[in-house]
Amino acid sequence: MEYHLKTPLQKEEILKLDIGDVIYLTGTILTARDEAHARILELTEKQEELPFDLEGAVIYHCGPLVQKKNEKWEVIAAGPTTSARMSKMTPLLLKNYNVSALIGKGGMDGVTDTLKGKCAYLAFTGGCAALAAENIKNVTNVHWPDLGMPEAVWELEVENFGPLVVGIDAKCNDLFSEIEEKAGKVVAGLR
Template sequence: MSTYELCTPLKKEDIIKLVAGDVVYLSGIVYTARDEAHAHILELDDRNEELPFDLEGAAIYHCGPLMLKEEDKWRAIAAGPTTSDRMARMTPKLLEKHTVRALIGKGGMQGIAGTLEDKCVYLAYTGGCAALAAGSIKKVRSVHWPQLGMPEAVWELEVERFGPLVVGIDAHGNDIFEKVRKNALNAFCQLR
C-alpha cells in the first residue's frame, strides 16, 4: 500500500499507478454531483449542449453538502460522502463522453470495475466525516444548477489535501468492495 498526493485535473498516468488499497490525498478542484446532477449532465449530453464546467481530468465527489452563504461567498459546513452505488447505472454513459478520472464517495459502486478500467478510479471516503471533509475545502468557487437544490446542485470546490481517500476500485479492475462481498458470501456459505 502506498500514499499519493495528487492534484486535479488528473491525468491518466496519475490514476494508472494507483492500486486498490492505496491512500490518496487530493488537491485542486473537485465537483460534487449526486443523482439529479448526474441525470442533468446526461440530459445535456444527449442534447449536445455544453456543460458550465469542465470534466476533463475531473474528480466527481458523490456529496450533498450543507453550505452557508456569508455576504457574497459560500462556505461548506458539512460535506460528507453519500452512497455512490446510486450513481452506478449512470456512470458508464458519463464516462463515454467525459474523461472523469476519479469518483469519490462511500460504499463502492457494484459492477462498475470494468467500466472504470484504464479510465478512472473510485476513491472511498469514510462516512461520518462531514466536518473533516469541509475542513479540506478552502474555497467554494461556484455553484452550478442551484435550482436542483443545495444537495443536488454541482458545487465547484477548491480542496487541499482532501482525504484520506482509499482506492476502492482501481483502473486495473480490482475492486475492494467486491472482494469483501465475495469473502463474506463464502464465509456465510461455509457456516451453513
C-alpha cells in the first residue's frame, strides 16, 4: 500500500504499516548520524533536556550537504547513510524517546524487537541525495553544529519526502531478513 503521512506520526499510523508499503512524508524530520546519537544518549544519561522534541519524531540517518544563502540554510544533497551504524544505539534511544520512524539505507541489525509496537524503519534508496533534497522545503533549525555539518542535527521541513519503503514494521517483520533468507534458498538450490 501507499501512504502519505504527516509528522509527527501517531502510533496508530505506525501500527498499520506493513513491510513493503511505500511512504511519503510531509512535515518535520530530524537528521542524526553516529555523533548525534551518541550526544542524545549522553545528555539522556545526564538527565539533560534535548534542544529538539523526539515525541513522535522521524529521525533520518543522513549527513546533509548544506550551504547558507542570504542568511538561510539550503540543502544541496541529503542522501541516506548506512543505518546499521546506529543499530547498537537504537534500543536505548527508543527506550527513552517515543521516536515513531527511522529512515536510512541498508536495514538495521538486531533492532526488530526494539521497534515492536512503536516504531518503523523506512528505507530510502542510496544514491538519491539530489532527489531527497528536492523534497526538503526548508531548514528550520540546526542543533550541535560543533559536531560538523554531516553530524549536526538538522530540522528539515519536507513535502512528499520519499518514496520510502517500510523495511521493518512495528509487528517485527523485517523485509531485509526475508529477502536474505529467500536469496539464501535460491543460492542453495543452485549448488
